Amino acid sequence: MTDASRDACATAAMVRSRQITAREATEQALDRIAARDNQFNCFTTLIAERALDQAASIDAAIGAGHDPGPLAGVPFAVKNLFDIEGITTLAGSRIYADKPPADADAAAVAALKRAGAVLIGALNMDEYAYGFTTENTHYGPTRNPRDPQRMAGGSSGGSAAAVAAGLVPLSLGSDGNGSIRVPSALCGVFGLKPTFGRVSRVGVAQFAPSFDHVGPLARSVADIATAFDALQGPDPRDSACTTRSAVPTLPQLTAGVKDLRIAVAGGYFASGAEPEALGAVTTVAAALGATARVHLPEPERARAAAWVITAGEGANVHLADLKRRPNDFDPLTRDRFLAGALVPSAWLIQAQRFRSWYRARVEELFRDVDIVLAPATPCVAPPIGQDVMTIGGVSVSTRPTLGIFTQPLSFIGLPIMMVPVQRPGQLPLGVQVVASPFNEALILRVAAALEAMGVVAAPVA
Amino acid sequence: MEPPNLKAVEFDPAAAVDPLAALIELPLDPAHRPGVVKHFAIIAGMARLVMDFPLADDIEPAPVFLP
Numbered sequence: 047m048t049d050a051s052r053d054a055c056a057t058a059a060m061v062r063s064r065q066i067t068a069r070e071a072t073e074q075a076l077d078r079i080a081a082r083d084n085q086f087n088c089f090t091t092l093i094a095e096r097a098l099d100q101a102a103s104i105d106a107a108i109g110a111g112h113d114p115g116p117l118a119g120v121p122f123a124v125k126n127l128f129d130i131e132g133i134t135t136l137a138g139s140r141i142y143a144d145k146p147p148a149d150a151d152a153a154a155v156a157a158l159k160r161a162g163a164v165l166i167g168a169l170n171m172d173e174y175a176y177g178f179t180t181e182n183t184h185y186g187p188t189r190n191p192r193d194p195q196r197m198a199g200g201s202s203g204g205s206a207a208a209v210a211a212g213l214v215p216l217s218l219g220s221d222g223n224g225s226i227r228v229p230s231a232l233c234g235v236f237g238l239k240p241t242f243g244r245v246s247r248v249g250v251a252q253f254a255p256s257f258d259h260v261g262p263l264a265r266s267v268a269d270i271a272t273a274f275d276a277l278q279g280p281d282p283r284d285s286a287c288t289t290r291s292a293v294p295t296l297p298q299l300t301a302g303v304k305d306l307r308i309a310v311a312g313g314y315f316a317s318g319a320e321p322e323a324l325g326a327v328t329t330v331a332a333a334l335g336a337t338a339r340v341h342l343p344e345p346e347r348a349r350a351a352a353w354v355i356t357a358g359e360g361a362n363v364h365l366a367d368l369k370r371r372p373n374d375f376d377p378l379t380r381d382r383f384l385a386g387a388l389v390p391s392a393w394l395i396q397a398q399r400f401r402s403w404y405r406a407r408v409e410e411l412f413r414d415v416d417i418v419l420a421p422a423t424p425c426v427a428p429p430i431g432q433d434v435m436t437i438g439g440v441s442v443s444t445r446p447t448l449g450i451f452t453q454p455l456s457f458i459g460l461p462i463m464m465v466p467v468q469r470p471g472q473l474p475l476g477v478q479v480v481a482s483p484f485n486e487a488l489i490l491r492v493a494a495a496l497e498a499m500g501v502v503a504a505p506v507a
Numbered sequence: 508m509e510p511p512n513l514k515a516v517e518f519d520p521a522a523a524v525d526p527l528a529a530l531i532e533l534p535l536d537p538a539h540r541p542g543v544v545k546h547f548a549i550i551a552g553m554a555r556l557v558m559d560f561p562l563a564d565d566i567e568p569a570p571v572f573l574p
Contacts, residue, residue: 347560350553357550369533381542388527388547393554398568400557405569
């Protein structure tokens, strides 16, 4: 095991047992970034000195006999829409570069630090998280470590690529319509989009407030569970954050899947994709012995409603800047934001009423099943800059089509684990493991079982 | 009583964007306008799918979604 391929749990175990210091683990991560990130363009900010200082304090705590936490000395990085104290939060934009530095860490950043993880820097993304590709015009595209000519996916593209490349074992992303799951799938790493409201969004730049979720990306299921357990829990400062108590997932990870009713999403989720993308679902379903099929009600309309609400909410966040300085937006987002600002109330409110209807129907579906499997993307990572692609013989716009299977599920806040299916000599694909709200423990159990069987994995590229 | 003579309204995204932008005092740079029309038409197509779906009157919107 090289230092690049060591997962977060392995690093923490070595730091806690003094086989390596947190400072050494941090220096190794900084060396890897210095050696390789020029190929991938994951990082937009490095805070090397502060990281080394933080690592030294962890080593001092261990030396004094204290437990620095389950992620002791684990280097991590965050999408650059998370506040980092003393650093200006870019959210992928040029406009926010004019803002003052953040006066505190985002709640999720602080939670991982409390668990002992060491923050190394901030990662590239689509401007204001409005995209599935991380082809950021201001800061350059992030390249997929599995094939640098291809997209990393987005909007948490830097978060997925940095983990896939082994620069850091753990990162944070955000997901409104697929922004953790799409890049996780295209880069071949694990990504968790928790239930809406499960993880505090305090200190996270808004994209579309009724969709915004925060979650971890990593190369092992235990790392995801460890990070999620550190992240989850109530936060009264976030109006959408649940008041439910946290449910630790790590202790349940090896409980197996025998008692779970697992079904494959049919209809919409079994068409409109390249055969290999559906094949990844078949592979995972076969490993789990899942033969049942379920049909989500009206998924195409769910995606449409998510689209309308995202456009309206997202544009409203930036309306003042759209009026004053539209030319400072990324050309890849500007016209979509401008168009979104024009959405009439009838569309927006009806979409939100449809959302209530859809939530109730999907809730009924989960009376009969515990887990639903669906493809993550309709294809492997497309080449950077590709505007149009062919899916199932049909010519489609590349960028929005990457989210056709993720949007209808995050629309109602369901917890979803993106598990990567590696295909030797070919690019990876992903499968979404979906449960009813607040059942993260179930989807992590399924992911752990698949990982133990060798069906899903996230080796360093 | 005879119903009023209601004609279906033709939707023209190019004609719609200018008054909607004016309504919210959003200046549209002529260089951006073709892209805005294109993306407004895409949103309108999505909205059509939503608006065509019958919903009972007692279904409330979910503006702050609590699963």
